[in-house]
Amino acid sequence: xxxxxxxxxxxxxxxxxxxxxxxxxxxxxxxxxxxxxxxxxxxxxxxxxxxxxxxxxxxxxxxxxxxxxxxxxxxxxxxxxxxxxxxxxxxxxxxxxxxxxxxxxxxxxxxxxxxxxxxxxxxxxxxxxxxxxxxxxxxxxxxxxxxxxxxxxxxxxxxxx
Ligand code: SF4
Ligand code: SF4
Numbered sequence: 001x002x003x004x005x006x007x008x009x010x011x012x013x014x015x016x017x018x019x020x021x022x023x024x025x026x027x028x029x030x031x032x033x034x035x036x037x038x039x040x041x042x043x044x045x046x047x048x049x050x051x052x053x054x055x056x057x058x059x060x061x062x063x064x065x066x067x068x069x070x071x072x073x074x075x076x077x078x079x080x081x082x083x084x085x086x087x088x089x090x091x092x093x094x095x096x097x098x099x100x101x102x103x104x105x106x107x108x109x110x111x112x113x114x115x116x117x118x119x120x121x122x123x124x125x126x127x128x129x130x131x132x133x134x135x136x137x138x139x140x141x142x143x144x145x146x147x148x149x150x151x152x153x154x155x156x157x158x159x160x161x
């Protein structure tokens with residue numbers, strides 16, 4: 001929980017662009033699906049921060065990542081209620097050869113207009129916060145295992161396309 005809280009705090013105010021990137025796209029990543037819901041994976045233990053659940057939220061097993069939980073929302077939330085996945089989006093920390101980097105989250109290509117422009121499209125301060133959050137998360141065995149499984153699932157998705 002300590003690692004999770006530290007990562008969430010790092011990304012409390014850091015955002016992909018210096019301004020509000022939601023103005024670029026009408027906050028496409030918060031847009032609910034045809035059932036009126038949007039969903040983001042919870043990091044291990046994060047469900048404990050949603051008890052009691054804020055109005056409009058629901059927690060269900062994640063269909064694509066065994067053992068993980070999905071937080072669904074109604075398309076709006078209070079800033080402090082955003083789960084870590086939303087705070088990191090559309091980047092993710094990834095470890096390779098002992099080095100943590102910020103990488104683009106391939107799952108976001110269908111919604112986020114910033115992703116095709118490469119990492120240089122993002123505010124350097126935001127990228128640095130994603131890396132720092134990654135260093136904290138990868139140092140914790142549960143979060144390391146979660147991120148490793150998540151990146152494997154994303155790679156499998158890429159190969160299936
Ligand atoms: S889809 Fe991309 S540009 Fe739009 S609000 Fe989300 S992160 Fe920002
Ligand atoms: S939890 Fe909040 S930031 Fe995340 S998708 Fe829902 S409305 Fe958007």
